[in-house]
Amino acid sequence: MSIKPEIRIAGDGQAWAHEAATFLRSICDHAIRARGRMLIALSGGSTPRTLYRTLAQPEWKRRCEWPRLHFLFGDERCVPPDHPESNFGMADRELFQPIGIPPAQISRMKGELPEPMEAAWQYEDTLRSLTDCRPPDMPEIDLILLGLGEDGHTASLFPGTEALNDRSHLVTVGRAPAGIALRLTLTLGVINRASVVLFLVTGSGKASMVRRVVEPQSEADRALPAARVSPASGRLIWMLDQSAAAQLRTA
Numbered sequence: 001m002s003i004k005p006e007i008r009i010a011g012d013g014q015a016w017a018h019e020a021a022t023f024l025r026s027i028c029d030h031a032i033r034a035r036g037r038m039l040i041a042l043s044g045g046s047t048p049r050t051l052y053r054t055l056a057q058p059e060w061k062r063r064c065e066w067p068r069l070h071f072l073f074g075d076e077r078c079v080p081p082d083h084p085e086s087n088f089g090m091a092d093r094e095l096f097q098p099i100g101i102p103p104a105q106i107s108r109m110k111g112e113l114p115e116p117m118e119a120a121w122q123y124e125d126t127l128r129s130l131t132d133c134r135p136p137d138m139p140e141i142d143l144i145l146l147g148l149g150e151d152g153h154t155a156s157l158f159p160g161t162e163a164l165n166d167r168s169h170l171v172t173v174g175r176a177p178a179g180i181a182l183r184l185t186l187t188l189g190v191i192n193r194a195s196v197v198l199f200l201v202t203g204s205g206k207a208s209m210v211r212r213v214v215e216p217q218s219e220a221d222r223a224l225p226a227a228r229v230s231p232a233s234g235r236l237i238w239m240l241d242q243s244a245a246a247q248l249r250t251a
């Protein structure tokens, strides 16, 4: 049973980035008040980069309790951290360095390891250690940021791949049809255990896929990776700009 998503629509461009940053801070403040600290898994891609740049601006830097946050990643390309395609590398340039987040507050996926499954196992250990969670229980991440690909992928869970149906790992190796093929990714089990999942999607190019995922009309729609994100006891929120929301019927 899929939970009902919360749809938030902001103006295009900087208006969306400001609304997304304001909403993200409210989620962080709530989690920090409840638990004293917050585990947040970052997404890669160009959409979140706009948000990270906004959060790194002076008027935002002082508005978040950064020392209370511990940064994880939803996925990572199998490349070194200084590679231009590295999700950690992008977050480090756009968010961690400008704000001064210390390495002790960051747990990155080691995309540089020669054996990707070894990197996946190491990250599983990191997740379990940070959440003090033993098998068979599923670690609970406070907030997972996700993007949406035009093919309906999210994190590095691509349509028709084994990673999408991996139920025996917390972290697995995904295969992308283009670009860097091998990628480390959280599995749906971990994503759907999160307290809050926040999709960040902008641009008219995503509008038809947003409608298919948010308002599925067929089994094919419901089988899309992003459509299978449905936190069992958490919140599912879509932070859209007007262009990406243009084909939604119910918003």
Ligand SMILES: O=C(O)[C@H](O)[C@@H](O)[C@H](O)[C@H](O)COP(=O)(O)O
Binding pocket: 043, 044, 045, 046, 047, 048, 075, 076, 077, 087, 146, 147, 148, 149, 153, 154, 155, 156
């Ligand atoms: O590593 C990545 O790139 C992300 O995990 C990926 O799932 C991304 O969110 C989508 O491909 C959307 O990317 P854009 O935000 O660049 O459109």
